[in-house]
Amino acid sequence: MKIACLNDLEDYAKGALDSNAMNYYSSGSQDMITLRDNQNAFDRYQIRPRVLRDVSKINTNFELFGQKFDYPIFIAATAMQKMAHVTGEVGSVRAANSRNINYCLSSISTSTIEEVGKAAEQVSNNTRLWFQLYIYNDKNKTLDLIRRAEASGFKAIILTVDTPYLGRRLPDIRNPFKLPSHLSLINISSAKQDFDSQTLKSGENSSWLARYFAENINPSLTWDDLVWIKSVTHLPIIVKGVLVAEDAKLCVKYGADAIIVSNHGGRQLDSIPATIDSLAEVVAAVNSKIPVLLDGGVRKGTDVFKALALGATAVFVGRPNLWGLAYNGEDGVKLMLDLLFEEFRLAMALSGCTSLSQINENYIKASPYFASKL
Numbered sequence: 001m002k003i004a005c006l007n008d009l010e011d012y013a014k015g016a017l018d019s020n021a022m023n024y025y026s027s028g029s030q031d032m033i034t035l036r037d038n039q040n041a042f043d044r045y046q047i048r049p050r051v052l053r054d055v056s057k058i059n060t061n062f063e064l065f066g067q068k069f070d071y072p073i074f075i076a077a078t079a080m081q082k083m084a085h086v087t088g089e090v091g092s093v094r095a096a097n098s099r100n101i102n103y104c105l106s107s108i109s110t111s112t113i114e115e116v117g118k119a120a121e122q123v124s125n126n127t128r129l130w131f132q133l134y135i136y137n138d139k140n141k142t143l144d145l146i147r148r149a150e151a152s153g154f155k156a157i158i159l160t161v162d163t164p165y166l167g168r169r170l171p172d173i174r175n176p177f178k179l180p181s182h183l184s185l186i187n188i189s190s191a192k193q194d195f196d197s198q199t200l201k202s203g204e205n206s207s208w209l210a211r212y213f214a215e216n217i218n219p220s221l222t223w224d225d226l227v228w229i230k231s232v233t234h235l236p237i238i239v240k241g242v243l244v245a246e247d248a249k250l251c252v253k254y255g256a257d258a259i260i261v262s263n264h265g266g267r268q269l270d271s272i273p274a275t276i277d278s279l280a281e282v283v284a285a286v287n288s289k290i291p292v293l294l295d296g297g298v299r300k301g302t303d304v305f306k307a308l309a310l311g312a313t314a315v316f317v318g319r320p321n322l323w324g325l326a327y328n329g330e331d332g333v334k335l336m337l338d339l340l341f342e343e344f345r346l347a348m349a350l351s352g353c354t355s356l357s358q359i360n361e362n363y364i365k366a367s368p369y370f371a372s373k374l
């Protein structure tokens with residue numbers, strides 16, 4: 001059967017990946033209410049299409065931080081991509097850069113920062129790369145990651161702020177995740193899976209990842225750490241994991257260069273809002289001072305259109321990158337992107353929009369069925 005949409009790629013990946021990788025990639029936290037809602041919430045909005053406009057030419061280009069992109073659709077940071085395909089992060093970055101869109105590399109990757117930088121250079125002379133940063137207890141480790149990203153041509157740092165501890169992912173507690181022995185968290189030399197023999201307290205999360213996180217990642221971060229990162233690098237700092245107006249305003253106050261409205265793909269606190277439902281609040285609070293981006297549950301061209309209509313500058317896809325890799329490495333990720341691009345162009349054309357700047361709140365409304373229940 002031919003792959004027709006991103007959900008077909010997910011179905012393929014479910015059959016192709018082993019349960020260790022699939023559990024880790026697909027899971028959300030606790031009851032996975034937020035994970036489901038990220039996707040479902042898009043369906044609670046409707047597009048208000050306009051007709052009889054010349055839509056023979058559609059322009060999806062835009063500029064952000066002085067760089068041009070062909071589509072407002074980027075690849076989000078997801079950890080340990082070599083479990084999906086032998087090329088891992090290198091396959092993903094090649095696909096994104098050959099399509100002139102951003103690839104975000106996780107701190108917790110299975111390819112090095114340098115390999116990923118070089119792979120992007122091989123397919124593009126204007127590399128589109130952002131680096132996602134977790135702040136380690138050891139500040140020198142953190143600084144080392146920033147310096148290596150700068151030296152490898154990364155154009156921005158994404159500071160993830162919703163993960164002082166790893167969320168409670170039940171599939172990972174029931175069947176503890178294991179990083180396959182041929183792989184390592186290669187950017188962080190001291191990262192080893194050495195927790196197995198330790199005795200856990202009753203009820204404690206036995207997941208290696210959760211324990212790795214608890215032992216290495218700094219849970220005491222405050223807004224001062226944003227100021228600190230701004231002071232040690234010239235790269236733009238993008239704060240990822242903001243959902244409410246109060247924090248959006250603090251991002252502006254403390255000098256963030258952009259915000260990503262994100263709930264970490266429903267993997268952190270459960271029962272928090274879907275990102276598309278949080279977007280308007282954050283956009284209003286920021287009041288056009290900095291760009292607002294969004295990730296979480298984006299699977300269709302109409303999802304991208306709805307996010308832009310509610311004020312997002314661009315969106316990211318996380319898991320679909322992994323499903324594309326599992327399908328056919330770099331070519332599978334290109335297929336995933338091309339499907340989404342094609343759907344988005346069509347959504348623009350059938351709504352009567354020929355450029356991104358035309359997409360605004362006049363093109364969206366709450367579905368009447370759901371509006372009465374909200």
Ligand SMILES: Cc1cc2nc3c(=O)[nH]c(=O)nc-3n(C[C@H](O)[C@H](O)[C@H](O)COP(=O)(O)O)c2cc1C
Nearest residue numbers: 025076077078079106160264265296297317318319
């Ligand atoms: C398997 C997996 C690993 C992830 N790893 C990271 C990570 O290392 N750093 C980070 O900031 N976010 C991470 N995320 C969150 C993504 O960046 C993004 O917020 C989320 O996947 C978007 O939702 P989507 O998967 O529905 O598109 C991860 C998500 C998944 C599914």
Ligand SMILES: CC(C)CC(=O)C(=O)O
Nearest residue numbers: 079108166209213264267
């Ligand atoms: C290694 C993990 C902590 C990466 C992550 O952010 C996630 O699994 O959601």
